[in-house]
Amino acid sequence: MSSAPVITTHGPAVVGDGTTAASRARSRWVRARWPLAVLGAVLVLGLAASLFTPRTSTRPFAPDNPADQGGRALARILERQGVEVSYVQTSAEAAALAQEGTTLLVVTTFLLEPDQLDALAATRADLVLVAPEWNGLSALTDAVDLGFTSDASTLREASCTDPDAQAAGRLRSQGQDLIALSPAATLCFPSGEGGGAYASVEGPRRVVVVNDSGLLTNDRLAQDGNAALMLRALGAHDRLTWYLPSLTDTGADPQPSVGELLPPWTGPLALQLVAATLALALWRGRALGRLVGEPLPVVVRAAEATRGRGRLYRRSRSRGHAAAALRAGVAHRTAARLGLPRSADAGAVIDALARATGRTTGQVADLLYGPPPTDDAGLLQLARLLDELESEVHRT
């Protein structure tokens, strides 16, 4: 074998991997088309979902809420009449949009801070206050105040000179009655106690106060003269700012965000680092050729069966079987060492062992043919005693 000549085989020269640019492009396309198709389908579905899902909210009195408590019906009708409705939820936006010649609708005021009310008061747009609380009313107009609550089920007549109220004719109000503090205020839809459901204050800016927010909801818009009153009050100008105060907006300058606190080069730097990281991933991610596989022989330890049998003994606590095996092994080896034939019976083995080790036959018989141990400690003890016995036997 050492004399075997080493024959080196020289293979033919291979040029290229048998592909062309076109075939590579084709195979890439074949590989990528299903993932691409799935990706495309997901994108199209997502786009369709975002396009066809109506943008609605569930906030009461919001112009995009189609539920009973929403205001979408009113907003839609106004838009169809050519009024541009801007829905805002912060006082800063509301103040910014409320230019002269527009209408600013404020729905409830109890969430507004004094600063926010001052900002709204400083605008020059016509104001429509729907269901204002005391704080808002006192800050935005000094001609109207709140009175008592009166019976909600009573149908009230306009009973005033305001054309909007007259057009509406009659309505039911569930709000707190309004009372006039100055002659500039026209009070309409009076209740029995002298308060009104609607007040308009003429001045440099027109202020309309409606005491019941329910008038603009989808639920009640079609009742009585609600629609006429609200459409006329809100549709006076081409642009309407629909301001619904929110809990999170306190009017104060918002905390500067982390982005604003960071130096200006942070963003571009992060972008550049992301690009570098991507490049790093591309560099390390491209392997120099594929991994090479190799079929390996099975890994089964040859002693596995023996271990398995040991575990079976242990699990079933077969101390009898285990002790018998240990005893038989020792008897077999010592008998062979003492030159006994394989056919020698127990008595002959005991006698021979007793002679060889100087023990009594009773001791040897007990060790080799005694009762099985009753616990693991007994088995351990027996194993050690057997080892001792075996070590004392030498070839005669």
Added chain:
Amino acid sequence: MAITWRAVALTAFGVVPVLLVPATAVAVAWTLLVVLLCAVDIALAASPRQVAVARAVPGTVRLTEPTTSTLTVTNRSSRRLRAVVRDAWQPSAGATANRHPVDLPSQESRRLVTRLLPTRRGDRRADLVTIRSVGPLRLAARQASIEVPGRLRVLPEFASRRHLPSRLARLRELDGRTAVQVRGAGTEFDSLREYVIGDDVRSIDWRATARRSEVVVRTWRPERDRRVLIVLDTARLSAGRIGDVPRIDASIEATLLLAALAAKAGDRVDVIAFDRRVRAQVAGASGPRLLPTLADALAPIEPALVETDWPGVVGAVRQRLSQRALVVLLTTLEPAAVEVGVLPVVGPLAGDHQVVLASVADPEVAALRAGRATSSEVYDAAAAERAELERAAVTVRLRQRGVEVVDALPEDLAPRLADTYLALKAAGRL
């Protein structure tokens, strides 16, 4: 397509202009610039598909011996080729340092040598040769993997050959012994020589002495031209691992030593590997051709997870043997398997031939048998003891049927089997 660390560094260097002019546009522009440079670099790189690659690899190598795989790379494009070439092999071919940097002008060749140190017997195949050709800016590269076939047959280690000289010496001792020492059925007359003091007087050939003036004795030598058939069991039991190698590797070692010895002793050696069919066979090879042929035939054999077809083995043996021969069964002395497999069929075979059953013992079982530290170790020890007893019992039953049994640890099996062969030969039982 691939990029180099330079492209990464260039991209990272973009933080400098970004810090000087902090604008998103600068970052985007820099990245686009890098992409553009990479594209230009790729366009200018030599095509890895215009590189001719030829492989030269030795057909065979013995396990644990180093060898080399040589790639001859020729740049057939008109551009300079700066590339890294990877010569990929299966892991147990032991190809280390198989990535070679190459800088080749157009139309020039270079030889790339990959060192191989196989760690496992069998056929090892070369995988794809990957060429990554870097552009002149060294920013980006084109890459192609080319199939350049290559196969390395890793022969059995034959570590047991170190036992061969001592066994050959013992074989020579058998030659030329006087009749009394070795006389038996298997000895034949060799020659006559002059009596020297110490020779047994019973071997004096009086007839020849009468014709000459000196006393002449007859000498004897062992019989030659016997047949030895080694049957290698490649079924499931040969797959069990002892240490880190399957049992079958120890069996192959024993096969090689016995074949070498028997061939030197002038016997004809045939080998078959069998599980449910003949997986490999060497017949009729002799002289110096025997061992290379044998190693080559046994190298790719892997254990099959099937049960050995013992009647089939006996059939195959009978088909190959007409006269009395030594039949060596290299299998496993697994009591249950021997009970149902070997024992029923081996009796008639042992009547016609001298049968030796050689088995690889597991040192782990011996270690288990000595365990006394905990009660669970004692249970394992009891199981090992029981297994040993069963092996002893089945060995006795085999011997009763006239089968010699050799049960030895993996490293001892080859010399023990050789010794058994020598003993049988000395006793003239072949």
